[in-house]
Amino acid sequence: MIDFPALLGVLQEHEVRFLIVGGAAATAHGSARLTQDLDVVYDRSRENIERLVRALGPHEPYLRGAPPGLPFLFDAETLRRGLNFTLTSKLGDVDLLGEIVGGGGYAELAPHCVAMEIFGVRCLVLGLEKLIEVKRAAGRPKDLEALAELVAIREERR
Amino acid sequence: MSARAVTAVSAEPDPVVRAYLADVDRTLLVKNLSLTPDERFRQLMALQKMAAELRRAGREVRTR
Numbered sequence: 001m002i003d004f005p006a007l008l009g010v011l012q013e014h015e016v017r018f019l020i021v022g023g024a025a026a027t028a029h030g031s032a033r034l035t036q037d038l039d040v041v042y043d044r045s046r047e048n049i050e051r052l053v054r055a056l057g058p059h060e061p062y063l064r065g066a067p068p069g070l071p072f073l074f075d076a077e078t079l080r081r082g083l084n085f086t087l088t089s090k091l092g093d094v095d096l097l098g099e100i101v102g103g104g105g106y107a108e109l110a111p112h113c114v115a116m117e118i119f120g121v122r123c124l125v126l127g128l129e130k131l132i133e134v135k136r137a138a139g140r141p142k143d144l145e146a147l148a149e150l151v152a153i154r155e156e157r158r
Numbered sequence: 159m160s161a162r163a164v165t166a167v168s169a170e171p172d173p174v175v176r177a178y179l180a181d182v183d184r185t186l187l188v189k190n191l192s193l194t195p196d197e198r199f200r201q202l203m204a205l206q207k208m209a210a211e212l213r214r215a216g217r218e219v220r221t222r
Contacts, residue, residue: 028195032187118196145181147175151183
């Protein structure tokens with residue numbers, strides 16, 4: 001289970017610049033679907049990567065699905081050398097995404113976000129229209145039901 | 159075009175999505191839209207907890 005209050009709390013505490021995308025963003029907009037991880041797009045600036053490492057480092061992030069014992073060092077150098085990381089941690093599963101298909105990175109996505117207060121943390125959440133757009137751009141058959149639900153949410157809001 | 163280029167995609171549902179739309183349970187959405195974001199995430203955490211318990215129960219049955 002994801003401990004959303006704790007996870008969002010540590011990101012805020014360390015002033016990490018991030019925005020919520022994927023299933024958790026869909027939940028924020030009213031989705032009834034179960035998602036098992038928190039997908040965030042993070043700003044790839046040097047200082048933000050260091051903040052991210054300070055925020056999540058104490059919570060033992062590790063590559064999700066990797067065999068135990070595989071050497072993995074969650075530090076700024078690792079984040080700089082990579083882009084997207086699917087991690088498990090003591091606070092739950094979290095995907096750190098430098099970019100997403102059809103949406104780009106933090107700077108490109110931020111203007112399409114809405115600010116929401118979630119468990120006392122002011123979060124940027126990808127807006128419904130953009131969420132629909134990136135789901136469509138991803139073009140994955142497994143997303144079709146989720147995409148239809150997002151379209152239904154948009155219709156119910158009108 | 160760079161790898162970071164943003165693909166322009168229409169937000170209008172295509173016929174395939176329209177077909178899936180017929181099976182969306184809108185009663186759940188209407189209920190969720192009446193909740194606050196905190197309440198939506200609390201509900202998700204409860205669902206995650208239930209899913210984990212069901213997986214545990216399934217594993218237990220398979221290992222008997």
